[in-house]
Amino acid sequence: MGTLYAVDRDGKKYQLAGRDRASLMEILKQGGLALEALCGGSCMCATCHVYVDPEWLDLLLPPTEAETGTLREEAEGIQANSRLGCQIQWHDGLDGIRLRVAPEN
Numbered sequence: 001m002g003t004l005y006a007v008d009r010d011g012k013k014y015q016l017a018g019r020d021r022a023s024l025m026e027i028l029k030q031g032g033l034a035l036e037a038l039c040g041g042s043c044m045c046a047t048c049h050v051y052v053d054p055e056w057l058d059l060l061l062p063p064t065e066a067e068t069g070t071l072r073e074e075a076e077g078i079q080a081n082s083r084l085g086c087q088i089q090w091h092d093g094l095d096g097i098r099l100r101v102a103p104e105n
């Protein structure tokens with residue numbers, strides 16, 4: 001289990017329980033955050049774009065070429081800490097991770 005701390009586009013803070021084998025996108029959506037996730041987690045739409053707190057970036061697996069390409073082609077407001085929430089799977093090592101939902105495209 002563990003806890004994910006998130007901030008939505010309106011600045012509202014959430015404290016959500018992590019779930020094994022769920023993506024961060026799924027945890028955020030089920031936790032009530034407005035995240036479109038139009039492609040359903042297929043790495044196609046970038047509507048699950050999040051900014052991961054920089055101190056957590058090195059604890060994540062690096063983005064695949066597909067994730068990097070979708071961010072580059074579909075997302076706006078890309079930052080060094082931009083990731084696609086659907087491409088990060090929850091595991092206990094992420095307990096305490098903090099992120100913010102990126103502005104809508």
Ligand code: FES
Pocket residue numbers: 025036037038039040041042043044045046047048049070084085086087
């Ligand atoms: S849900 Fe579409 S890229 Fe993540």
